[in-house]
Amino acid sequence: MLKGQWEIEFTKDGRVFDEDQVNAFLQDLPGATDLLVLSHGWNNDRNEATALYDELLGSLEKVGLPDSGRGSGIAVMRVLWPSKKFTxxxxxxxxxxxxxxxxxxxxxxxxxxxxxxxxxxxxxxxxxxxxxxxxxxxxxxxxxxxxxxxxxxxxxxxxxxxxxxxxxxxxxxxxxxxxxxxxxxxxxxxxxxxxxxxxxxxxxxxxxxxxxxxxxxxxxxxxxxxxxxxxxxxxxxxxARASVVGAAGVASVLSQVRRESPNLPMHLVGHSFGGRLVTAAATTFPERDTRVSLVLLQAAFSHNGLAAKYDRKHDGAFRTVLSDVRVNGPVVITHTKNDQAVGVAYPLASRIARDRSSALGDQNDPYGGMGRNGAQHTPEVDRSESVLRKAGVGVSYAFKAGKVFNLLADKTISNHGDVRNMSVATALRDVVCLP
Structure with missing residues (x-):
């Protein structure tokens, strides 16, 4: 069940807007079995962000959470940050x-x-x-x-x-x-x-x-x-803004959480540019920390973001999240051809790049998006779970700690914003409840 939900708002420079929000959150956190950190993406108003969180959490409760143990008392930190929308x-x-x-x-x-x-x-x-x-x-x-x-x-x-x-x-x-x-x-x-x-x-x-x-x-x-x-x-x-808010603002709040509740498992969930935000936050974590999981829902950053030497020279911008074991739970990534926003926004980079690949936007394009193709050139990818299945009785996932799972969602995510349904919630539940 959900133990409680707290909104924490950040300014464009990554500062907490209202410290009273953080104080109330930390005061009520004891007793939680898990912390779920949610970040919206290119929403341009509070109503859209609120609707995303309400609907995703509603779906999570509908697919069912345990009465005891992991996932039975989830505290939710709802991040609000000044993002702008691609249309x-x-x-x-x-x-x-x-x-x-x-x-x-x-x-x-x-x-x-x-x-x-x-x-x-x-x-x-x-x-x-x-x-x-x-x-x-x-x-x-x-x-x-x-x-x-x-x-x-x-x-x-x-x-x-x-x-x-x-x-x-x-x-x-x-x-x-x-x-x-x-x-x-x-x-x-x-x-x-x-x-x-x-x-x-x-x-x-x-x-x-x-x-x-x-x-x-x-x-x-x-x-x-x-x-x-x-x-x-x-x-x-x-x-740039997602990186600042994640690595400065959200990371600062989560470091306070870790001081107050050192054994509390954290599950960072980001949609669109929120995927970049929570991943940037994870780069600041100590190595081999208490359980930290990462869920990227149609993430709007490079599909090489977690990669090891994707061009034989460079690691992805967030490679240390895996190489330094800053995230030691499962990393779950949804991706689909149906995401036109990420599918078109990212091939723009190929227009100015050295490589003029004709496979614009797919996994063969060195500048494709995570929400289009999943994590590429990432040795931790585990293909034992590779599809986001339709929700239903008996549907579950065998995720593993320390592994990356690219879930193809062509049949379960219809567009960039379709990440609040019960199919997504089923995968999220199994990340949170992993022993």
Missing amino acids: LKSLIPGGGAASATSQSDAALIEALEDLKQDPFRLGETRQDPTRAALVNRALELVPKLESSLQARREYVLQIRALLDPGFVSEDDASREFFEVDPGKVFAAFSQPVAVLPMAGGGGAAGMSSGGAAFLGDLVDGAKAGARRLANYATYYSMK
């Missing part, structure tokens, strides 16, 4: 129709206007004057983009100026975004982004043999490139 109409104007140019142009202006906002708390629409000035200059350049190379170069420089280069990494081509010539970056983003719908699709060959259907952001041209650059800036901003 499918921005990522895939017209639902993928190649003729959706007018919708793409409108989405460009919307994406740029949204970049002016820099909310301090979840749900705010606060604008930062410095950001607004940079975005306004980018907006002034839009009419010139089709005809002027200099305007395109300057547009990239304005977008770069919005972002903190301190969060570059090798596994999502963000380093190239800052270092490649601005004209080349813009030209790369102006190309259509086609994404095969089947996990493990065969790239261009798959499209040409048998005419396999595919989807993606198929509009081309300068304004489409400008829109993708604005979307990439939103992705990068949220990547």
